[in-house]
Amino acid sequence: MNDNKTSKNSIVAKFAVPISFLILFFLAANFTDCDLVTFWKRRNHLTDLVVDMIPPDFSYIQKILLPLFYTIQMSVTGTVLGTFFALVLSPFGAANLGFPAVIRRILRIVIQILRSFPALILALTATFLFGLGTFAGTFAITLYTFAIMTKLTYEDASAADVKAYQALRAMGVSKYVAYIHGILPEIIPGFLTNALYLLETNVRHSSILGYVGAGGIGLLLNEKISWLEYDKVGTILLMLFLTVCVIEYFSRYLAALIRKERTIKKEQARLLLLFLAALFLICTFTLSLPDFSRTSPQTLRNMFAGFLQPDWSFFFSAEKDGLGYLLLETVCIAFIGTVIGAIVSAPLAFLNTKRFVPAPVSFLFNLVIMVIRSVPFLVYGLIFIRVSGPGAFTGVLTLAVCSIGLLTKRFTEALDALDPRPYHALLAMGVRPLPAICHSVLPQLKPVFTSIILYRFDVNIREASVLGLVGAGGIGAPLIFSMNQYAWEKAGAIMLGLILFVWFIDMVSEKIGAGN
Template sequence: MNKRKLHLFQRVAIPLGFLCLFFLAARFTGCDLAAFWKRRSHLTDLVADMIPPDFSYIRKILLPLFYTIQMSVTGTVLGAFFAIAAAPFAAANLKFPAALRRILRILIQVLRSFPALILALTATFLFGLGTFAGTFAITLYTFAIMTKLTYEDISAADPKPYLALCSMGVSRFQAYVHAVIPDIAPGFLTNALYLLEANVRHSSILGYVGAGGIGLLLNEKISWLEFDKVGMILLMLFLTVCAIEYFSRYLASLVRGERRIKKEHARLLVLFLAAVFVICTVTLSPPDFSRTSPQTLRNMLDGFLHPDWSFFFSTGKDGLFYLLLETVCIAFIGTVIGAVLSIPLAFLNTRRFVPAPVCFLFNLLIMGIRSVPFLVYGLIFIRVSGPGAFTGVLTLAVCSIGLLTKRFTESLDALDMRPYHALLAMGVRPLPAICHSVLPQLKPVFTSIVLYRFDVNIREASVLGLVGAGGIGAPLIFSMNQYAWSKAGAILLGLILLVWLIDLLSSKIGEQN
């Protein structure tokens, strides 16, 4: 009886606690939907100004767009390559030295704490302005995420074939190549293709900090209120994301064995992919060390190693604790709103539940949402809701809708539909059938996807301050641009600890599901 009461208490208390936390965070971030609705005309007017786009501007977009794709392709391939080489040393079940495993995991945790924009800004101090710095940042960003995902996949894989080869005298790394990589290859390549698409969006804003790509052009046209040119830039990004999306789906279907092609066609495909990577890599702008100051680098390192502890422990509104709390609240509210809206959109985005024409329209809508960089959403929403944390919430909510709907749709496409069709055959209406047969199957998967998106939103919220959307981004970037390295070191340390705590919390919640 006590167990039943405890279970009932948990079923009631956890949702109520979650709702209380949601409303407290919403109040802390100043969420005001009524004020947003009153000022909605600012948003519709801005969108109207983008239509029709200025097609004559396309010639000036092509080269910066190529730089964006160049950084994405080279950074993703190099990051994924280094990740699959480093991941076995971080996996506990492959029996590599424990000290090496701990050091590598700490390094990955540190790198995962920083968004690509911050890595790119840091890289410009090392390599100068240009696409080399941007590519270096995308490589590090990809390496950190792919290494974590890969060593988690390795830890979940069956180690018996690997251990059998090791017992026969094969070296650990050779055993990893022959026994583990074939097992994790489909998941690894799927993750890499997913990151490639995400990196196009990351690369498109690196120009904000001088790291190349289309971001500088985009920021310039928004600042000059030339929204017809902004519309053309966003249209080109949309077409790029669509092309990458459909090509990634094709490659993913080949990897999973859902589609087969002739051997000669497979060779041509490999040669084409290799040629794209080589062209993107050899045409990168070389690093410019002429403006790299050894004294600046020493000051940077000294500041990072000796953070400003007075700022670190400050509890005022301009202190680290308040700014980190605001960042967490922005990410939390944005993720929750995005997750709630993504669930019905995911059902409308798959042919399993709606006719093909409806699915196609929603597919285009979701790709359109995903193709716009998150800082651009911030610059758009700030004209409606004004500067502050509420703008950050709106920005991350929309970004979460695009990415969560994609991942939810993929989960629905892999679903066992027999229980759902059985309920329909018994006369149950579609909505109750979904609630009783589909959602229970997807609860653990959806929870994992939402927790991952929350982790991503923490990093994205940490740079939204760049456009006045609250959080810790503005103080961090201003500190780095003003060479206040001790304050920047305190903020970076705070971000590392915050992402680490969120990671621990996500792991605990994931274990319970």
């Protein structure tokens, strides 16, 4: 009897999670008004727009080059500075290194606050401090990079082997020096790989900062979309694609050097370091200077007063335009977009690597995924709004496509890093490729894929928080409008809500990740 009861309980437990997930998915889809039938009927609006971009207006390239340089400039300088500050401060956030608990808590709180906001919101805030231009954009990218890299690095340090660190401490070496010699060599390959990944991501972020006056190609892109000059939009997107291709190739080359999969001569290494240093210096010293002449001390006082004394009536409002409803809509958009992206990305990742398909096939899919990744997410929002109209469904479509691009890349990297021997052993035994993948590859990838999906969901929460800027639902539009209208109490309530909301999502994600 007990055995039967145990068996029934195990069956219930086995199906409870997927059934609950499906119920949650359909509830969220209903809440965001997902209507694939209407989208399919109006699909010609999407194809017409793509046709309008082809062929691009190549005569417009000369007007793109300077804003494109500003975009790269903000990305390079912001990534390097943010990464440097993260490298310096991250050991203070690691729980296993013995640094003062007060400093650790303060650092983690600061990181949590910064991670709650996308680069666009940080850039808009920076324009009130430093005026319009690339300095504000670079400041925002620096903060954005610093927050992400610091969290990833102190988590890696917390998980690292501390034997060498403890041995150095026993010899009387200071904590920080022991960290440099005992922990840093172990985590530095992953640290640099994360920095390269963020550099590519920051190019896309920098390309839309012009929407809030923080420089780069975003202002030009928004202008041409608004004027329906889609041949020029096609040219801008083509240049962004080529830029992403160059950065991706260069990042792969550097990543191979970091992992010691490729070696170069000392003379070549010096030239490479000289080139990287020159690129950083050129980008940094040609930044526009901050324009404090337009910075109003009274505005800054009102801003900080509003953040410290938020609009509690809006914060606790249960109405449709209240904070709770907008946050719920934001998380539903991010959830559905992430799930759809993950479902589509998993098979695409197998087609995107030479381990499972011929090289020409993987090259073709690699090119398609790179095209998807090179388009800024707000541009997808502006495109999809023509098909599905304003609302949360447009946000879902936008984040789904963005998730496909980035999840496929990360899934492919995971596939390239796995142990292929069990898969080849099953093939040698006559097992067909699909069953062989299910029994030998997927078990290895489950924890990695889960971690990647949770990270993407975390990113989508922040990106969904600004999709309202293009009418794609979520909490972004009220926040940006409140800031532009100097309604700081309402902006403070929304920011506080986002901080608490992202913190809650982080805790849930950590528990889910720990369970896998």
